[in-house]
Amino acid sequence: MLSADDPLPFRPQRVVIAGTTGVGKSTLARRLAELWELEYTELDSLFHGPGWTTRPEFLSDVRRVADGERWVSEWNYFGSGGGQILGERADLAVWLDLPRRIARARLLRRTLRRRIRREHLWNGNVEPPLWTVFRDPGHILRWEMRTHATWRTRMPVVAAEYALPVVRLTHPREVGRWLAGPAVDAP
Numbered sequence: 001m002l003s004a005d006d007p008l009p010f011r012p013q014r015v016v017i018a019g020t021t022g023v024g025k026s027t028l029a030r031r032l033a034e035l036w037e038l039e040y041t042e043l044d045s046l047f048h049g050p051g052w053t054t055r056p057e058f059l060s061d062v063r064r065v066a067d068g069e070r071w072v073s074e075w076n077y078f079g080s081g082g083g084q085i086l087g088e089r090a091d092l093a094v095w096l097d098l099p100r101r102i103a104r105a106r107l108l109r110r111t112l113r114r115r116i117r118r119e120h121l122w123n124g125n126v127e128p129p130l131w132t133v134f135r136d137p138g139h140i141l142r143w144e145m146r147t148h149a150t151w152r153t154r155m156p157v158v159a160a161e162y163a164l165p166v167v168r169l170t171h172p173r174e175v176g177r178w179l180a181g182p183a184v185d186a187p
Helices: 025-036 043-047 058-067 082-089 100-117 130-134 140-147 150-161 172-180
Strands: 014-018 039-041 071-074 092-096 166-169
Touching: 014 025, 014 082, 014 150, 025 039, 025 071, 025 092, 025 172, 039 043, 043 058, 043 071, 043 082, 058 071, 058 082, 082 150, 092 150, 100 130, 100 140, 150 166, 166 172
Parallel strands: 014 071, 014 092, 039 071, 092 166
Antiparallel strands: none
16 A cells, blocks of 8 residues: 555556545546546446436446546446446556545535535436435435445455555545655656
């Protein structure tokens, strides 16, 4: 496992960003896409169809992304098979293992902003009314509560299974330090 200060042994070409919802996977993926001139695909846009249904083309779309030579994407949807497809082709994983208080605060701000502004997300979807957090077990805020620790168990297993080097970043300051140091200096 690499830290925020460890140099990268090569310039990554296919990168997955791991972590629970709300930690900044998409934000980091966009920054790496720009820095390393990689194609960025937001996995949520491939998964969520109208009315929050699963798009039937999801796995074929993920395969298309994974077949590319230079890309970055979030590393999730293992339950649907997307994570495995990306893991087979990735050459680096960046794990945003941020504390729950940071992830929770970011997710709450993002959810409130999206709901108040009625931001259109993938395929016309919008965040549901905020009160649904109390009755919908699949609400994004409840999802984060249930799954925050998932990557602590999952990462050692998938890193070994896919033989991936992993950069583990445990605080936003480490993310900034890594982006300004080892990520910029990658050979």
